[in-house]
Amino acid sequence: MKHVFGPISSKRLGQSLGVDLLPSKSCTWNCVYCQLGRTQRFVTERCEFFPKEEILAEILQAVETREKIDWITFVGSGETTLYKGLDWLIGRVKQLATIPVAVITNGSLLSLPEVRRELLEADAVLPSFNAGSAELFERIDRPAPGFGFERHVEGLRQFREEYSGKLWIEVMLIAGMNDSEGALRDMAAVLSTIRPEMIxxxxxxxxxxxxxxxxxxxxRIRRAVFxxxxxxxxxxxxxxxxxxxxxxxxxxxxxxxxxxxxxxERELEAALGKLFDGDHSKVHEAIAGLLSSGRFEKVHQGDDLYWIIKAPSEE
Ligand code: SF4
Structure with missing residues (x-):
């Protein structure tokens, strides 16, 4: 499938079926922590990047054929709300699949009335909020020109006024950037004015x-929670x-x-272990088969090893 992936198990959303609406990477920000790599060119204009009927057909097919799905989650290769026509997709999915819909977004376009309106039917919206000051916001999220801190905060506040679903703010906590006591107090002060259900x-x-x-x-994580x-x-x-x-x-x-x-890699091995009822030889065979495809490369992050898709030029 081109747009649908998973379901992936997450603490927040249980078994979540991901729906990617964008060509990679299309974003209004260039976050220092982005798992998609640096933003080469900002995208700030909304567009129906792929036909919505094509995306809906994939979602419905996945709902019929894949096991237990708790949430259908719009998320993916950039800023989700750049996709124009989210309201049609959300409405159709809720009507045809009766599974709750979540939207993961950086929240940068919530200042636009049309974007706020398109999200009203979602059961949960999860916008990012990583800094309580303009200076830190610029350093962490590195937004496109015109997408400054005040615009971001104001968009979140306006959305809260209009939206009656679950507003769950996502805070990426980064060592040495937004985990100091001062940075956290700044964030808490602004978040109090946005009034999310949860962080x-x-x-x-x-x-x-x-x-x-x-x-x-x-x-520091415990202090942030507090x-x-x-x-x-x-x-x-x-x-x-x-x-x-x-x-x-x-x-x-x-x-x-x-x-x-x-x-x-550990997560992948654990998932394969469950799939094959702990049969190690089958797990090793599956890992070897996946690696022999030549599609993946392994990268280190801290003490962990991750699999990513090889860049096309390296294939
Ligand atoms: S908002 Fe999301 S996709 Fe965009 S740069 Fe930040 S982490 Fe990456």
């Missing part, structure tokens, strides 16, 4: 384009667990995920 702390555990990006130690709790309940970060529901088309299934989401 999800996430960590930059996947390969990042900038070498200085690192995961804070446990003490300080941000002044604005809303905080979900402590936990690594999602990947699930594979069938050995059929394993190469395609793993490729669909890895193209958007670097795969931790």
């Amino acid at each position: 999800h702390l996430v960590l930059p555990t996947r390969p990042a384009p900038e070498g200085f990006v690192a995961v804070p130690d446990e003490d 300080i941000l709790s002044a604005a809303a309940p905080v979900v402590h970060p936990a690594k999602g667990e990947m699930a594979l529901d069938s050995a059929d088309n394993l190469l395609e299934t793993v490729s669909e995920i890895a193209v958007r989401h670097p795969l931790q």
Whole structure:
């Protein structure tokens, strides 16, 4: 499938079927931690990048053929709300699949009334918020010109006024950047004015384009949970667990995920272990088969090894 991947197991959304609406990488920001690499060229104009009927057909096919799906999640190769026509897709999915819909977004376009309107039917919207000051926002999220801090915060506030679904703010906590007491208090102060239902702390555990990006130690994570709790309940970060529901088309299934989401080798081995009922020889055979396709390369991030899709020029 071209647009649909997973389901991936996550603490926040259970078994989540990912739907990617964008050509890679299309974004209004260039975050230091982006798992898709640096933004080569900002995209700021909204567009129906792929026919919505084509995307809907893939979603419905996945819902019929793949196991347990708790959420259908619009997310992917850049800023999700750059896709024009989200309201049509959300409405049709809810009507035909009766599975709740979530949208993961950086929130940069929420200042536009049409974007806020297109998201109203989503059951949950998860915008990013990584800094409580303009200076830190510029350093972490490195937005396109015209997409400054005030615009971001104002968009989030306006959306909260109009949206009655679940607003779950996602905070990427980065060592040495936004994990100081001052930075966290600034964030809590602004978040109090946005009034999300919940704050999800996430960590930059996947390969990042900038070498200085690192995961804070446990003490700093606990302090972040404590300080941000002044604005809303905080979900402590936990690594999602990947699930594979069938050995059929394993190469395609793993490729669909890895193209958007670097795969931790340990997670992949654990998922294969579950799939093959702990049969190590089958797990090794599957790993060898996947690697022999030549589609993946392994990269180190901290102490972990990740699989990513090889760049086309390297194939
Ligand atoms: S908003 Fe998301 S896709 Fe865009 S640069 Fe940041 S992390 Fe990457």
